[in-house]
Amino acid sequence: GIQVEQSPPDLILQEGANSTLRCNFSDSVNNLQWFHQNPWGQLINLFYIPSGTKQNGRLSATTVATERYSLLYISSSQTTDSGVYFCAVRGGGFKTIFGAGTRLFVKA
Amino acid sequence: EAGVVQSPRYKIIEKKQPVAFWCNPISGHNTLYWYLQNLGQGPELLIRYENEEAVDDSQLPKDRFSAERLKGVDSTLKIQPAELGDSAVYLCASSSTGGSEQFFGPGTRLTVL
Numbered sequence: 001g002i003q004v005e006q007s008p009p010d011l012i013l014q015e016g017a018n019s020t021l022r023c024n025f026s027d028s029v030n031n032l033q034w035f036h037q038n039p040w041g042q043l044i045n046l047f048y049i050p051s052g053t054k055q056n057g058r059l060s061a062t063t064v065a066t067e068r069y070s071l072l073y074i075s076s077s078q079t080t081d082s083g084v085y086f087c088a089v090r091g092g093g094f095k096t097i098f099g100a101g102t103r104l105f106v107k108a
Numbered sequence: 109e110a111g112v113v114q115s116p117r118y119k120i121i122e123k124k125q126p127v128a129f130w131c132n133p134i135s136g137h138n139t140l141y142w143y144l145q146n147l148g149q150g151p152e153l154l155i156r157y158e159n160e161e162a163v164d165d166s167q168l169p170k171d172r173f174s175a176e177r178l179k180g181v182d183s184t185l186k187i188q189p190a191e192l193g194d195s196a197v198y199l200c201a202s203s204s205t206g207g208s209e210q211f212f213g214p215g216t217r218l219t220v221l
Contacts, residue, residue, distance in 0.1 A: 030207055031207060031209075033209060035212075041197060041215055043151075048208075086150050093164070094207055095164060096210070098150030
């Protein structure tokens with residue numbers, strides 16, 4: 001099956017800093033989502049981005065499907081950005097595979 | 109519009125007891141998913157429904173786990189009997205079709221003693 005690798009596994013930022021999270025996948029995918037899991041465990045949809053670039057406020061994402069990776073950019077980080085960021089991909093047959101996540105802590 | 113609803117939010121049981129989780133998807137969503145999330149890991153798909161049909165249950169441990177979605181709307185996931193290793197968060201998600209954006213419920217945190 002498809003392998004999904006996220007990097008870095010852990011990230012500590014000072015409030016106001018920028019960061020880039022990466023998601024690599026081993027095979028062609030039909031779609032890709034980025035989620036933020038908050039400290040209460042809720043998975044919050046950030047982007048549905050099988051290809052191209054999208055922006056939503058301080059967050060943006062780019063997926064280059066032909067090169068099998070996606071990037072999530074967080075600018076001017078805030079303490080409320082803390083949590084775990086997951087990349088999830090779907091290949092043929094619509095089987096969803098999640099990466100192990102990037103654990104982000106933003107210090108005030 | 110209401111999101112995905114799950115109940116209960118927390119459940120503590122003793123090993124060998126049965127337990128059931130309930131999920132109501134977003135209105136109009138035909139596809140429903142159950143995931144298992146162990147501490148420190150990403151969610152893992154257990155089963156996917158297209159309307160009433162389970163179209164992918166390859167990761168469901170069928171000796172003790174069962175699921176149903178009788179009317180193609182809400183769904184129940186059952187474990188009988190529960191084991192210590194079943195302690196985890198059970199997440200339900202839905203999407204309008206099998207290939208579209210998924211939305212998750214708050215999850216049920218199960219502790220087996």
